[in-house]
Amino acid sequence: MSAVLVFAIGAVLAAGLFLAMSRHLLRVVVGVSLIGAAANLMLFVSGRLGGTPPVIEAGLQALDGGTNPLPQALVLTAIVIGFALTCFSLILALAVRQSSDQGDADHLVEAEPPAGSDGMPAVLDDAPDREPRA
Amino acid sequence: MKPVVALVLLLRFVWQLIVSGLTTAWLIVRPARPRPGLVRMRYRNLDDVGVSILGCLISLTPGTTTIDIDTERGELLLHLLDADDPAGTVAGIRSEFERPLQRLYPAGEANDG
Amino acid sequence: MTPRALILTVAARAIYPLMLLVSAWILLRGHNEPGGGFIGGMVAVSATAMLAVAHGADVAMGRMPGGAMRLATAGVLLSLISGLPALFLGLPYMTHLWGTLPLGFTDVDVSTVLLFDIGVFAAVWGALGGVCASAIAIDEAVR
Amino acid sequence: MGDSTLAVSIIVGAALLALLLAFVRLLRGPAQADRVVALDVVFSSSIAMAAGAALASGRALFLDVAIGLAVVGFVATIVWARLIEASPREES
């Protein structure tokens, strides 16, 4: 593995973490997906690099000189899962933005309202709107 | 008859693709910057599929791209990378593509241009 | 400018089956070449997304067999079930069984692996296709 | 394989250069449409690189990736285009 690849993975990871600490919801969500991209790359390099694609050539019975296929399979799984998560989070972020007029990660206070002037936690007003089932 | 027309059209298409690519490349590298512009072109006697194919072929023609097809007016809106001679460009389109397409995809009574 | 992109609408009718064909091809040869259920499914998803852009999300979802949710769940169910026959033979779950199906003129290798991969394909197509098409649907109303 | 290394280098070199240029356009815009156009070039470069990888390894299977890219890159382009078309007019 070359140093530049290490730097590349590190850069993606750092970018993801940086964005994840943002107040912009969209940036947070993208940040998390970038952390995922970096994690996938880390998993990918964990099985050591080098070799030919892990597809057995016609006529051969076994993989010869092939690269480690296991991390590839694991990363593939992780990419898919990460993508499902990204889809979910993007639409969720949109739904949040739409329902709360708030795109600020530090102002998502409907479920955690700040304390009152007396330092007491606010009463959550969620009880009344739930109607008991018939 | 139609297969022959279609084959001719396909060959023209491939040829135009090559010409288109190279012409565009030439327009990029030549010292004089091209003077782009929009232009309208009316079409006749083509159904939706026909005019769509016409639009595609136009897009493949050197330096032209279809922007919009107005089936109600029977008009195409085109972008020319080099709008020095719009009339000539349109004439080329009519002869190369429109006529064969009119034979392949003639308009029904609803759309008579 | 007209709101409808006619070329896309027309082209989509031709491209959609073509893309599905490609996706099925990718699915079927995945065991031996790059591809497989997931990648094939993703190509099918992009076909659905394209159709959703061209003809609207509802059309695109309608063209998925059984609808998005049913396709996705049926896919997972198929994958899950493909591992069950082994249990009845006293083998561990997901032990794949291979057999040859004589069709008279030719023999076809059949296996639970293929069922599994088809399940993956359907799950990915249904689920992600559903997500993509529904996402496109979010904003259709305002166009 | 030896005689194809030059070809590979040419393809990859050209594709990387195209990628770099496209990336700069992507960042600079100015119109959103410029960015999507740049993205289209990125996809083209990627297909070229897949071809390069096939050539480099001597394995046709990398061309499968190019097939996939050709299919899905197109979808990406039209979706982005549709997005820009539908978004409010930019002030520029």
Place this chain on the structure above:
Amino acid sequence: MAEAKINGAPSPHPGNASRLGWLALLPLALFGLALHQLLSDAPPRVLDLAWFPSAGVDLRFLLDGLALQFVLLITGVGAMVMVYAGGYMAGMAQRERLFVLLFLFMLAMLGCVTSDNLVVTFLFWEMTSLTSFLLVGFKHEYTDARKSAQQALMVTFGGGLVLLAGVIMLGNIAGTLTISELIATAPAWRDDPRLGAAIGLLCVGAFTKSAQLPFHFWLPNAMAAPTPVSAYLHSATMVKLGVYLLARLDPAFDDLALWQQILVPVGAATAAWAMLLTLRERDLKRILAWSTVSALGTLVMLVGLPGEAAATAMGTFLLAHALYKAPLFFVAGNVDHCTGSRNIDHVTGLAPRMPWTAAAAALAAISMAGMPFSMGFVAKDLIDIAKEQGGALAWISYSSVFVNAITVAVAAVATIRVFFRRRGEEGVPGEIHEAHWTMLLPPLLIGSLGITLGLLPWLLDPLIGGTVSSTGPGGVFEGIEPAVTHFHAWTAIAIAAALGAVVFVFWDRLHRLIEQVLLRADPLSSIAWYRRMMAAIPALATALTPRLQNGRLTTAVLLILVSLLVLTIGALWLGGAVVVPDMGTPSLTVAGASLAMIAAAVGVCLVRDPFLMLLVSGFIGLSSALLFLFLAAPDLAFTQFAVEVAFVVVIAAVLLRMRRLGAGVGGDAPVLPRLLIAVAASVTMMLVLLGALDGPFDTALPDYFAQASYPEAHGRNVVNVILVDFRAVDTLGEISVVAIALLGLLPLLALLRRRQAGRTVTGRPGAHP
């Protein structure tokens, strides 16, 4: 504050008593059984059931002398309390619950004093705390009652936790939790260095329960409980559990200097200090409560003193106290019940209206004051003997003079002042009448017993003998000498009576004086410390929680990353030098893709426009696909490309809507700290990975896959074979995730679509294509 006010019904019809009073027959029957056991002179009964042998906790019950005394006390007083409560609670709401709780309490007490396993003792100990909590808070709709209940619980429960620690430590030291075994083997483990800590913990536990300094404050406040409860729990039984536990363990520690050094001073100081505090009170029940605290101090001191004499005195005084304090509480209850007040300024000269109550008060007071021929007299004499034989320090003797004097005064207040001396202008209101007989029988009966046993002290021999044999070190008991024959007993009581009379006469003046002095010391009192501690809990919580859990997402992410940094840097530092494996020269392709990725990573942090940010992040995905392409992973490259497209579709939809809504954010979090933390965390994680990559790699798995893929799993694409065969279960989970994502999103997508449709109808009619 007065209980009657809380009751809301000061004078229920005197002719009525609740039938629940008949429940007293049950404890009475138990009393009979216990008495039979005592008099039959049978060997101690043992019940031994395996319960939780792995933890050394067995249901082993032992009915020895000490246990018997407590059982008799619990059942005897318990029966009387039930009878009394039948009258006292008549017509009151929720009286059934009171009886249920009293029975539960009685059960807990019986379990506690008979268990021979420390953990089981602790179990019942906690049960008494809880039932006591529920009983003190019986009038729970009043804030004061709730507060007092909480106070009693927090002190005794907190002490219980300390006790538990002591029990565990003692169990660890002795190697057993069985008390009898523990005592038998004491010499073997008495030198353990941890013993001091264990004893300290056990004592704290016992002191909280028995209201010893500095945990004495909760007991008077527990007087919010209905009077039957006060009489039972807070004078006769529960508060004596601490004494019980100490006495139970006394044989193991009797001659241990530390044991004496803790118990004797604390007990003596409690006895004296509580008596001083008595003078501050005007509430009859609280006055009695303080004198109870004082008596408990004396008992603790007696446990601490070595020798049989101390054991004898402890056993005798324990009984004597119960026999006079319970009736006095009943009396206080009658006064309260019939007059609506317990304030000694208001209730005076009641004897004409409440003659039987007055009689009961007098019987109990005689014993309390230690007047000759009462049981109190016997006990006080024995205490003096014990102090002498146990070598108590001089100040303790002086303080007990003080204690005895005030005891006399309190007894006088409770009888003479309340019943026989008229104070104030207006007389006793006419409607006041004597209590129901169920409320008179118990105090009269118990009070008379206190006198009877004082007259015939040898009746006590089997009882006290049993106690001594199970608590005294050698277990030799030679009978109670009649105190009347002791000269110094007479002198002591004379001094006490004289001093007590003075205190009684100057009670009100002393009250004012002490009130003035102690008012200044209040901030230093333990109740003040208790209040501070209880206030500190919410204060600390209020200071900490809203900061740690401030509802901001950025803070939460930051906390995770800081934790990550601390843990990984710490681990790397401990793990030795940071290793960086050999790095080869990169190929053009890998270098190109990596540089593209770095450029995009930098770019994605810099750009402001969300559209651009998403494009650039897509570029990162593309460049990682290129990396996969060049690093022999065609499937991955394929997947990554395909995913990028679907990503685009979703992003496009989200962005489109987001642009209409606007970002909804002002500025962003500060850049520099975020950047530093992000880079630091990234560097450490990469170092962890590089450290892991350094060294030999076990290729067993890839080797196996390379060999088995085609012949055994019939597939040439090894990655796909892994996905659908070798690790198919991963893939099953993966597609489940994908399907679940759709399921989870469906409602959200429907919501977004619905809202949009609604907006279209109102905002842009006819815009649908």
Place this chain on the structure above:
Amino acid sequence: MQMLTIALIVGGAALLVLSALGLFLLRDALSRQHAATKSATLALGLLLIGVGLQGGDAAWWGRVAVILVLLLITLPVASHMLARAATRHAYTEDELRAVPDAESGADQDARGG
């Protein structure tokens, strides 16, 4: 390696770079789109044919053919969509209505809609 292969690959590579350069040399998004779609597609075509020639067997040829067909079908659609998007932001509705007909020279409004 044959000269033809080299020529195709070099030509394709050069054309690819040129298309990317077009992103800078051309004036606006609409014009750049020509470069990105047409020239780049031709570039890919040349490259892939070169690679196919180099690979030699059916496995290579088949795949190259599939890619080329896909590119040909999708190219005009992509081009069209990009052009539409760029036009929407580069021109106002009024400007678009004022676009002249290539043959008559009259704009839409002048013809009376």
Place this chain on the structure above:
Amino acid sequence: MSGFLVVAPVLVPLAFALITALAHGRPQRVANLSLAGAFALLACTLALLVRVVRDGVQRSAFGGWDAPFGIEFVVDPLSASMAVITALMGVAALVFQRSSADPAPEGPTLHPLVHALLAGVGGAFVTGDLFNLYVWFEVMLLASLGLLALGMARRHLEATLKYFVLNAVGTLLLLIGVASVYAMTGHVNYDALLSASGGIEPMRLLPVVALLCLAFLIKGGAFPVFAWLPASYHTLPAPLLALFAGLLTKVGVYAVLRMLADVFVAVPDVAYQALGWIAVATMITGVLGAAYHWDMRRILSFHIVSQIGYMLLGIALDSTQGTVGTVFYILHHIVVKANLFLIAAIVFALTGSYDLRRAGGLWKARPWLGVLFLIPALSLVGIPPLSGFWAKYIVVREALTQGQVVWAASALLVGFLTMYSMMKIWMQAFWAKHPDDAWTPPADVRLGPAWVVTVGLAAITLVIGLMPQPLYVFAEEAARVMGAGS
């Protein structure tokens, strides 16, 4: 059949998730199917538990690919008991759902998501493969996100977002951890990791294990990375809240236990020391959070954090007894905590608020509810002979035996503070008058199923408390099997 039983903790709920999803459109049938699925899972896991107790550890190497090459499910006593309790929680939540005490909104996705969650949790408990564990974590995460968002109101969505971001970071750290583990050892199978890590210098293991454990600690809700939990749990409807509260954090603790007591046993002592202090901080911050709040759900949520500290403490003690304590603690706590949330929902249904400042009067109006509340509440506090006492007793005794005085003292102090906040609930909801003078408990609430569930769970708490020996022996066996590493 054994082969099926081993996969049942995943297959049964997953199958029912899919079936209930396919049956959408017929709500009654879906609800019945769902409940049947929960009972089926309970039956299967009980059978599995019996099998494990009778015949020892059960394994199934999927596809016939033996470990370490394929994925293996390994069901030891710990896994089996966790699977049973998972199923039990499923049954409890779904039965409770039929009451009108704060039920989840019945939509087409509710039941599929519940079963998917059970499948994820079950998979995490029975898998013997680190990467597979990651997959089940993700199944859990997505299912819980779907359930959190079901309410659709602003508070639900915001809570879901916070939950997502923080948990996603957690699972990604796990993925990076898995990558590091694989890079170091070349394996992802637990047993293979156990033997491989034996050949690695312990100190080198430390950074990797630290990364892995941090990921699990986030899931487990440890200090200071628990923020996702109190940020989101209280927005859930009661049955789901009980399910979440009972199960999810325990998966994190289970994973830490599995890693430190069964897989990376070679990790140096300093790791356990660090965990011990984390545990102490977790206990204290959690209980203080509970002391701060007035909403029952938020109080109880913080109590989860606090109790997680005890479980981690047991692990940190790094001994058989410590492990026994943790196992005992986890099993008891799942039942107790879920029950408390459910009882809080009954309180809500009767008084109209989860906020203690707006509740009251229940001791007078519904004394049996008070008794019912006291059982799990006092168990949580650690009052003997309830289950929580034994759990604490085992942990504290081991801490004192090892001379960890500060840890033991903290554990006891936190018990005190737990009592404080439980008393807050008791005194406000039960003893104090209802702030609305006209209040009477509503008669039209359907509470039958709620009573069945809560009384049933309380009965389990009582049985564990009154008969601790069998569970202890079981936990000891579980610890022994793990310690052997087999």
